[in-house]
Amino acid sequence: MIGLKTADVEKGSLELQQQFGITWIVVTLAEKGCYYRLAGHDGYVPGFQVEAIDTTGAGDAFLGCLLYKILKAGVSLNQLTKQQIIGMLTFANAGGALVTTRKGALQSMPTTDEITQIIETNKQHDDDRFRPGFHFSPHSHWLNDPNGLVYYEGVYHLFYQHHPYSNQWGPMHWGHAVSQDLVHWEHMPIALFPDEHGAIFSGCCVVDWNNSSGLFDGSHGMIALFTHADSCPETGQPRQRQSLAYSSDKGRTWHKYEGNPILDEHDLVDFRDPKVFWHSPSECWIMALVAGDHVRFYRSDNLREWSLSGQFGKSEGSHDGVWECPDLFELPIDDSGCSKWVLIISIGDNPNCPEGSRTQYFIGEFDGNTFINDNPADHILWLDYGRDNYAGVTWSDIAEQDGRRVIIGWMSNWKYANQTPTGAWRGAMTLPRILSLTSRDEGVVLTQMPVREIEQLRKGTLCWNEVKVTPAVPFTQKMNDVLLEIEADIDIRSGDEVHIKMKSSGQSETIIGYDPVRQWLFIDRSKSGLTDFHPSFGCKHGARMVPENGKIKLHIWLDRNAVEVYANEGLVALTDQIFPDAPMDRIEISAKTGEVVLNSFHMHALNSIHIPNGPTEQASRRVEV
Numbered sequence: 001m002i003g004l005k006t007a008d009v010e011k012g013s014l015e016l017q018q019q020f021g022i023t024w025i026v027v028t029l030a031e032k033g034c035y036y037r038l039a040g041h042d043g044y045v046p047g048f049q050v051e052a053i054d055t056t057g058a059g060d061a062f063l064g065c066l067l068y069k070i071l072k073a074g075v076s077l078n079q080l081t082k083q084q085i086i087g088m089l090t091f092a093n094a095g096g097a098l099v100t101t102r103k104g105a106l107q108s109m110p111t112t113d114e115i116t117q118i119i120e121t122n123k124q125h126d127d128d129r130f131r132p133g134f135h136f137s138p139h140s141h142w143l144n145d146p147n148g149l150v151y152y153e154g155v156y157h158l159f160y161q162h163h164p165y166s167n168q169w170g171p172m173h174w175g176h177a178v179s180q181d182l183v184h185w186e187h188m189p190i191a192l193f194p195d196e197h198g199a200i201f202s203g204c205c206v207v208d209w210n211n212s213s214g215l216f217d218g219s220h221g222m223i224a225l226f227t228h229a230d231s232c233p234e235t236g237q238p239r240q241r242q243s244l245a246y247s248s249d250k251g252r253t254w255h256k257y258e259g260n261p262i263l264d265e266h267d268l269v270d271f272r273d274p275k276v277f278w279h280s281p282s283e284c285w286i287m288a289l290v291a292g293d294h295v296r297f298y299r300s301d302n303l304r305e306w307s308l309s310g311q312f313g314k315s316e317g318s319h320d321g322v323w324e325c326p327d328l329f330e331l332p333i334d335d336s337g338c339s340k341w342v343l344i345i346s347i348g349d350n351p352n353c354p355e356g357s358r359t360q361y362f363i364g365e366f367d368g369n370t371f372i373n374d375n376p377a378d379h380i381l382w383l384d385y386g387r388d389n390y391a392g393v394t395w396s397d398i399a400e401q402d403g404r405r406v407i408i409g410w411m412s413n414w415k416y417a418n419q420t421p422t423g424a425w426r427g428a429m430t431l432p433r434i435l436s437l438t439s440r441d442e443g444v445v446l447t448q449m450p451v452r453e454i455e456q457l458r459k460g461t462l463c464w465n466e467v468k469v470t471p472a473v474p475f476t477q478k479m480n481d482v483l484l485e486i487e488a489d490i491d492i493r494s495g496d497e498v499h500i501k502m503k504s505s506g507q508s509e510t511i512i513g514y515d516p517v518r519q520w521l522f523i524d525r526s527k528s529g530l531t532d533f534h535p536s537f538g539c540k541h542g543a544r545m546v547p548e549n550g551k552i553k554l555h556i557w558l559d560r561n562a563v564e565v566y567a568n569e570g571l572v573a574l575t576d577q578i579f580p581d582a583p584m585d586r587i588e589i590s591a592k593t594g595e596v597v598l599n600s601f602h603m604h605a606l607n608s609i610h611i612p613n614g615p616t617e618q619a620s621r622r623v624e625v
């Protein structure tokens with residue numbers, strides 16, 4: 001290797017490469033691993049945590065291992081893919097690390113089996129590096145949309161789109177988890193498996209209290225309504241039809257209805273994600289279903305036979321992507337005694353939109369047959385201005401005395417969901433949030449805040465009041481915990497941009513910022529850690545937010561894999577995944593010019609939730625494909 005005159009490896013290696021035309025430069029960084037630079041790209045490859053007793057021979061072992069791998073690959077350096085390079089350097093890092101665990105040089109050289117073993121063990125650890133501390137994630141493999149959210153007999157059910165054999169999207173099943181407080185979950189056996197009608201796409205659950213389906217022998221039980229996805233045998237075209245399953249034992253075992261599918265529209269290719277509720281004024285069940293570029297409403301007396309009653313949306317709202325996962329419910333507006341209907345529509349990814357998949361909502365009326373928008377057709381309302389809150393729907397059957405409308409979303413984005421660097425599991429949910437309506441100058445809008453039950457995770461709080469922050473004197477604080485809840489009331493005064501930077505012990509930083517000139521709240525995750533798995537991931541994005549009396553109020557939840565930001569009592573929400581290179585260990589608040597004052601700044605360290613496996617027996621009557 002070559003001695004560098006600068007401590008900045010990125011700059012130094014670039015200069016060396018430009019000056020001498022070196023194809024591949026590697027800088028070893030002891031226990032931190034190494035840095036490499038090739039013609040087209042560069043990067044850090046993390047090292048291995050070992051108990052070093054003698055570092056003699058570590059550099060030689062590193063180089064020996066690397067040369068061994070290069071010779072074994074048998075191609076010229078320019079032809080190596082990034083993945084191959086990272087694989088080789090990981091092998092070399094492991095070889096170098098193992099040598100330090102024994103005394104001496106030559107005799108301490110590990111075998112290739114020993115190297116492979118430490119890499120495998122480390123992978124396991126890596127898989128857990130981004131495992132959320134307090135967001136719901138699957139035990140293993142793939143998760144997307146929340147499904148079948150229902151509260152029944154003291155238990156919140158969370159079903160979800162799940163591929164149990166891969167960490168990529170594939171034949172969909174319904175995974176299942178239960179909770180008594182929306183915070184601590186227990187994994188349950190898979191609820192619905194693909195069958196002769198196809199895979200199990202998104203849908204909902206309701207409690208059939210009065211046995212209107214006739215499936216519960218005079219009692220009550222749970223009904224799941226979902227989309228069966230397969231292809232048409234004659235044409236081979238994708239086909240989506242709606243089906244029903246029922247459970248008489250509180251969601252433990254499920255029976256698919258023999259009359260499936262129960263709703264089919266031959267001419268519609270995209271026809272999915274039923275959401276059903278009981279409409280008291282007309283005493284009937286209503287189903288909202290998306291059909292590509294609009295939502296359809298169907299009515300039923302028995303949850304099995306449905307007739308079309310109305311359609312909405314062909315020329316309303318955003319059509320940047322296919323419409324998915326509808327939800328429709330009524331909410332009071334503040335304490336006014338009045339209420340409005342909220343229609344939630346997720347819209348799929350569009351390669352031309354950097355935002356990827358996201359969720360819009362409409363405010364208006366539901367007359368029992370269809371939805372009527374209060375706003376002009378081109379008035380678009382977004383649920384979340386971050387990049388990772390999709391396919392959110394609300395719990396059904398939460399008791400009237402409780403009265404909350406609670407939503408949970410899939411914390412990812414179809415733009416890169418299949419590539420996030422989490423390992424053997426992939427996908428997590430947002431925090432469950434209460435939705436409310438408030439009346440503002442611009443009209444009636446939704447606000448959202450995590451459910452209060454989340455407060456039980458607080459294990460210790462640090463508080464500051466009236467702290468002045470200037471460009472010369474930022475506020476910095478070491479964080480001893482990686483799971484945090486932060487409440488900040490900030491007087492922006494004469495300040496320019498305020499940055500709340502969350503920094504890792506490595507190179508990563510995630511910035512939550514406010515620009516008072518543009519009145520813009522943003523997250524900048526361009527340097528948040530692993531970002532290069534997709535070109536759209538490393539970005540800065542945000543929302544317009546007007547300060548209230550010169551102040552902004554932020555409530556932030558920081559997890560190992562995500563940050564959720566709520567501003568001004570949930571008027572604006574930003575939810576983003578992040579994958580820091582090392583645990584976050586510092587927070588820094590800075591002002592670009594002038595002065596800002598932290599009127600109050602509270603930092604709560606949070607406990608982690610552990611999600612145990614519930615009973616292991618699988619649901620009966622399943623058909624595997």
Ligand code: FRU
Nearest residue numbers: 145161201202272324325391
């Ligand atoms: C939304 C969605 C749904 C569909 C499901 C398939 O993310 O595309 O429309 O039912 O995912 O997994």
